[in-house]
Amino acid sequence: MTKPSTATNLDSKLTRVGDIDAVIRTVETGDFLHAVETWKTAFGFTDEERWKRFAFEVSDYAVGAFVDDYPHALATVIMFDANFNGRVLKCGGIAGVACSPPMRKKGLVRAVLRDVLKRLNEEKVEISALWPFSYPFYEKMGYAVTDMQYEIVQKIDSIPKVGDSSRFRPVKLSDYEALMPIHQRWTKMSNLSLERNTARWERQLARPERQFVLYLHDDGYMIWNLQDPKDRTxxxxxxxxxxxEAFHDGLALIKNCGQLAFDSAKWIMADLEPFLKLGVSYPPAKVTVKHGMMSRVVNTEAFFKNSGLQNLAVEICDPLNISGHASDTVSSMGPGELIQVATGLLKPADDAASALYKAAAAPVSFSIEQY
Incomplete structure (x- = not known):
């Protein structure tokens, strides 16, 4: 996985945020005890060892807004390889965004994220992405929803009789690497799907709050959680x-579980078409449309050059003034809207950007990775 150079605290700087003087700098190991208090109060998760691994092993680096040497606002960066338009771009994944209760709504999180994006821009990272706690909050910083997901909840008895479950075989959790070639092929099928390395596979499957079982198919795989099923789902x-065919075989596998522990099944799809082609079931499945990941362009020059869209370059309006003008005097398209337009999620309001619409060649966008 490509990593940016981690900025040292020689780059720390005093920043005026509203009426607060804050030092924005990289979080070091000596800051951890205070940093974990900020994370614990923000997320309600108190396992200090897991926070330490997250901050200094899982993440490439963390940035904080320090007031009187206390990290009141935090964000970490996890570098990913992202599939886009048949190419692989660098993506700065933002995670662990938190602020201590006394300093919330003071602008410190915005200051931290602006610093993070400036670092990514200097490293010529093409895009940034995150899973938001508030979609409107991150829209103010140029991020936009870049994929929609469909959550299906269906009574197992009403799943159509299609496919052959015997084409799946169980795989031990310790043999998860058998799934990796399928995952690699799968991520290539969608825009904005993030690559998953071995370390991330291990982290994804080591969550104590879940009990996973794995099934492998020649053209697919399934990961089930058996821990504390809600409503026998x-x-x-x-x-x-x-x-x-692999989708139908998966439905057959789920259907075989309908007589013992489960009455219903729940899963996520990037595209409803394979499901809708099966016709109407009774009782009908419950389909919920959900927002997926939020993304934005960081370095516009690198984005257009490396995405294969160099002949369609446009200027953008960036509210954080990272890689575009902060006002809309040049263009009304934001850094997140640029991705929406290129992937076909949003039609451009400006005729000058019409050639960008659906220019990124993939049938759908799908944010598989959770981080």
Whole structure:
């Protein structure tokens, strides 16, 4: 995985944020005890060892806004390789965004994220992405929803009789690497799907709050969570299918679980078409449309050059003034809207950007990775 150079605290700087003087700098190991208090109060998760691994092993680096040497606002960066328009771009994944209760709504989180994005811009990172606690909050910083997801909840008895479950085979959790080639092929099928390295596979499957089982198919895989099923509903945490046949075989596998522990099953799809082609079931499935990941362009020059869209370059309006004008005097398209337009999620308001619409060649965008 490509990593940016981690900025040292020689780059720390005093910043006026409203009426507060804050030092924005990289979080070091000596800051951890205070940093974990900020994270614990923000997320309600108190396992200090897991926070330490997250901050200094899982993340490439963390940035904080320090007031009187206390990290009141934090964000970490996890570098990913992101699939886009048949190419691989660098993506700065933002995670662990938190602020201590006394300093919330003071602008410190915005200051931290602006610093993070400036670092990514200097490293010529093409895009940034995150899973938001508030979609409107991050829209103010140029991020936009870049994929829609469909959550399906269906009574197992009403799943159509299609496919052959015997084409799946169980895989031990310790043999998860058998799933990796399928995952690699799967991520290539969608815009904004993030690559998952071995370390991230291990982290994804080591969550104590879940009990995973794995099933592998020649053209897909399924990851189920059996821990504390809610309302006797099987949770399919991740379902990769590269063909319609693999999707049907997966439905057959789920259907075989309908007589013992589960009455219903729940899973996520990037595109409803394979499901809708099966016709109407009774009782009908419950389909919920959900917002997925938020993304934005960081370095516009690198983005257009490396995405294959160099002949369609436009200027953008960036509210954080990272890689575009902060006002809309030049263009009304924001850094997140640029991705929406290129992937076909949003039609451009400006005729000058019409050639960008659906220019990124992939049938859908799908943010598989959770971080």
């Amino acid at each position: 099987l949770e399919v945490v991740e379902w990769a299918y590269l063909t319609e």
